[in-house]
Amino acid sequence: MELRDKNGLTEQEFLAQYHPEDYERPSMAADMVIFTVMNTERESFRKLPEKELCVLLIRRGAHPYLRRWALPGGFVRPNETAGQAAARELREETGVEGVYLEQLYTFTQPGRDPRTWVVSCAHMALVDSTLVRVRAGDDADHAAWFRLSYRLLQEESTVLADGFRKVFRYCLELADGDVVLRAKVERRIYSTRTDWGEEFAVTDSGDLAFDHAQIIACAIERLRGKISYTDVALHLMPALFTLTELQQVYEVILDKELLKAAFRRKIAPLVKETDRFTEDGAHRPSRLYRRNWEGSNDAV
Amino acid sequence: MELRDKNGLTEQEFLAQYHPEDYERPSMAADMVIFTVMNTERESFRKLPEKELCVLLIRRGAHPYLRRWALPGGFVRPNETAGQAAARELREETGVEGVYLEQLYTFTQPGRDPRTWVVSCAHMALVDSTLVRVRAGDDADHAAWFRLSYRLLQEESTVLADGFRKVFRYCLELADGDVVLRAKVERRIYSTRTDWGEEFAVTDSGDLAFDHAQIIACAIERLRGKISYTDVALHLMPALFTLTELQQVYEVILDKELLKAAFRRKIAPLVKETDRFTEDGAHRPSRLYRRNWEGSNDAV
DNA sequence: AGAATAGTGTCTTTTAGACACTATAGT
DNA sequence: ACTATAGTGTCTAAAAGACACTATTCT
Numbered sequence: 001m002e003l004r005d006k007n008g009l010t011e012q013e014f015l016a017q018y019h020p021e022d023y024e025r026p027s028m029a030a031d032m033v034i035f036t037v038m039n040t041e042r043e044s045f046r047k048l049p050e051k052e053l054c055v056l057l058i059r060r061g062a063h064p065y066l067r068r069w070a071l072p073g074g075f076v077r078p079n080e081t082a083g084q085a086a087a088r089e090l091r092e093e094t095g096v097e098g099v100y101l102e103q104l105y106t107f108t109q110p111g112r113d114p115r116t117w118v119v120s121c122a123h124m125a126l127v128d129s130t131l132v133r134v135r136a137g138d139d140a141d142h143a144a145w146f147r148l149s150y151r152l153l154q155e156e157s158t159v160l161a162d163g164f165r166k167v168f169r170y171c172l173e174l175a176d177g178d179v180v181l182r183a184k185v186e187r188r189i190y191s192t193r194t195d196w197g198e199e200f201a202v203t204d205s206g207d208l209a210f211d212h213a214q215i216i217a218c219a220i221e222r223l224r225g226k227i228s229y230t231d232v233a234l235h236l237m238p239a240l241f242t243l244t245e246l247q248q249v250y251e252v253i254l255d256k257e258l259l260k261a262a263f264r265r266k267i268a269p270l271v272k273e274t275d276r277f278t279e280d281g282a283h284r285p286s287r288l289y290r291r292n293w294e295g296s297n298d299a300v
Numbered sequence: 301m302e303l304r305d306k307n308g309l310t311e312q313e314f315l316a317q318y319h320p321e322d323y324e325r326p327s328m329a330a331d332m333v334i335f336t337v338m339n340t341e342r343e344s345f346r347k348l349p350e351k352e353l354c355v356l357l358i359r360r361g362a363h364p365y366l367r368r369w370a371l372p373g374g375f376v377r378p379n380e381t382a383g384q385a386a387a388r389e390l391r392e393e394t395g396v397e398g399v400y401l402e403q404l405y406t407f408t409q410p411g412r413d414p415r416t417w418v419v420s421c422a423h424m425a426l427v428d429s430t431l432v433r434v435r436a437g438d439d440a441d442h443a444a445w446f447r448l449s450y451r452l453l454q455e456e457s458t459v460l461a462d463g464f465r466k467v468f469r470y471c472l473e474l475a476d477g478d479v480v481l482r483a484k485v486e487r488r489i490y491s492t493r494t495d496w497g498e499e500f501a502v503t504d505s506g507d508l509a510f511d512h513a514q515i516i517a518c519a520i521e522r523l524r525g526k527i528s529y530t531d532v533a534l535h536l537m538p539a540l541f542t543l544t545e546l547q548q549v550y551e552v553i554l555d556k557e558l559l560k561a562a563f564r565r566k567i568a569p570l571v572k573e574t575d576r577f578t579e580d581g582a583h584r585p586s587r588l589y590r591r592n593w594e595g596s597n598d599a600v
Numbered sequence: 601a602g603a604a605t606a607g608t609g610t611c612t613t614t615t616a617g618a619c620a621c622t623a624t625a626g627t
Numbered sequence: 628a629c630t631a632t633a634g635t636g637t638c639t640a641a642a643a644g645a646c647a648c649t650a651t652t653c654t
Contacts, residue, residue: 003367004366005361005366006362011363011414014363014364015363015364015415018416023375024377026325026376027323028328028419045653046605046653046654063309063310063314063315064311064314066303066304066311067303075323076326078324078417081410082406082408082419097494098492098494098495098496098497099496100496103406105403106382106403106421108381108421109381110380110381115315115318117378119328119421121406121408121419159593159594163593164593191400193539193591196399196400235496242606244605244606259643260607261644261645261646262643262644279652281652281653282605282652282653282654283604283652284604284605284607284651284652285606286606286607287606287607291493293463293464294459296464345626345627346626346627347631347632348632542633544632544633559616559617559618559619561617561618561637562615562617562618564635565615579625581626581631581632582626582631582632583625583633584624584631584633584634585633586632587634
């Protein structure tokens with residue numbers, strides 16, 4: 001190719017003289033919201049255990065935010081994609097490989113890391129809790145699964161002459177035994193004929209490191225949105241599961257109860273019955289199902 | 301705070317001695333897929349004009365990809381978010397401000413820019429075509445609206461013993477008068493009990509710069525997805541519009557025809573009738589509508 | 601027997617799809 | 628009068644919601 005630019009350079013000459021140091025550059029982290037669903041202790045021999053949505057947090061062993069709880073993550077290297085970096089961190093942190101991993105959003109607020117300019121390419125992972133064994137990585141002196149609750153506290157909606165403004169205030173609660181982290185997250189949307197904007201802000205970090213409360217809120221909203229029109233929830237299930245278990249997973253993610261008959265109708269194409277049954281409780285055994293790959297609908 | 305890490309440093313001491321040069325860093329670009337909808341020439345005094353979905357491209361005036369068509373964009377600066385950088389570029393490129401702007405996805409494939417390590421935080425903007433006047437920026441010797449068509453060519457679906465594999469092949473066509481860019485984009489999804497992955501790849505760039513065919517494909521898929529459950533399409537409309545025009549916008553984005561009665565039922569809560577009418581054609585005048593802010597549903 | 605869960609049948613309500621019909625401007 | 632579009636009414640089909648009923652296991 002012999003094209004020359006306004007300085008008379010060919011592409012090869014241009015690339016040879018190009019100095020990447022001309023622009024200031026951010027560090028790029030890949031942080032991860034790793035979801036799993038775990039059983040509570042069963043109350044009696046009769047009752048089935050309930051499900052809880054959990055997120056993996058690590059207790060930071062280094063500055064900044066020393067001893068605070070944070071999402072697992074690490075820096076992206078030049079020869080890998082952000083997704084590969086996330087998968088690498090996931091493997092190091094939990095030992096699992098090949099699970100569902102999706103890029104969420106890239107957080108770029110200046111000052112979000114006190115060290116230096118760091119943007120975070122946030123990911124969401126869904127893992128079957130029977131597969132994971134948590135282990136602490138380099139940066140962490142401790143890692144633990146926190147039970148998650150994310151509830152809308154207040155919704156404020158103002159109709160303007162030529163647009164609207166909405167504020168949603170959420171409480172994000174993460175609990176592991178005695179340790180309870182309670183963060184407040186706000187989503188603001190405004191829209192007029194001549195302006196539009198959306199902000200997602202942490203008003204109270206609840207002792208979570210960085211802007212990680214915001215990232216977790218973003219992840220749970222994405223998960224709630226996707227569960228109703230894709231089959232991502234099946235990535236949280238073991239190989240064999242009952243339909244009641246699957247329904248419990250949907251319920252704990254959406255934080256609302258579903259009707260049994262309607263639920264079974266809706267997820268019917270996503271699962272396939274086996275000829276095996278549970279044998280645990282003091283009640284009628286439940287048929288075990290597995291994923292139906294023909295009905296899959298993982299599209300993004 | 302007097303917490304000390306394993307080297308005995310407080311947070312202040314740690315930050316004072318921290319060297320950001322320890323890690324290699326990427327440049328971060330904010331690239332933008334700017335959508336608008338324009339009218340074709342009307343065939344006769346009777347016929348209404350048709351709508352076309354358009355994307356703004358700039359012809360590169362510098363290496364790399366000199367003289368190739370590319371998405372507008374620029375580098376993110378340390379004191380701004382990626383969204384602010386995109387808004388800044390949008391203002392410079394089109395003169396518009398305060399339009400709908402949404403972060404799409406961050407592209408991080410190593411080698412996607414021949415100069416150096418550059419990740420692209422891609423955004424999507426929706427602008428009302430009556431507001432924009434295109435002007436070339438620094439990097440561009442020319443900017444133009446390209447008509448867009450994005451069609452599924454082939455769908456390949458393989459059911460494995462323990463999972464599935466799907467390949468979707470799309471043709472992305474961008475045309476501005478004689479200039480036609482025809483790119484091929486592939487989306488691959490595989491999923492098994494022990495592995496999961498998704499790739500989005502350009503198999504033929506059709507003379508588009510960088511991985512921009514992929515970014516455009518990602519944007520059109522997001523737009524198609526969002527149009528059915530939010531009111532983002534209204535950001536493409538002028539202050540007053542007819543329901544037929546709005547339906548045409550939906551049709552050109554989804555690339556399929558809709559039934560008039562059903563469409564009107566569905567978008568009824570999003571619009572508000574005015575007492576004004578069109579006066580253009582040789583047929584019954586059409587009532588003009590405006591956006592109904594009460595019915596808004598811009599949530600992400 | 602009784603408790604707890606599994607699983608199905610069916611009625612109602614809502615939503616989407618299909619299509620025909622009436623209405624009204626300009627030439 | 629004719630053409631092209633505007634706008635509505637209504638029937639049908641499909642999906643979602645609600646709820647009751649039967650089935651089956653272990654203690």
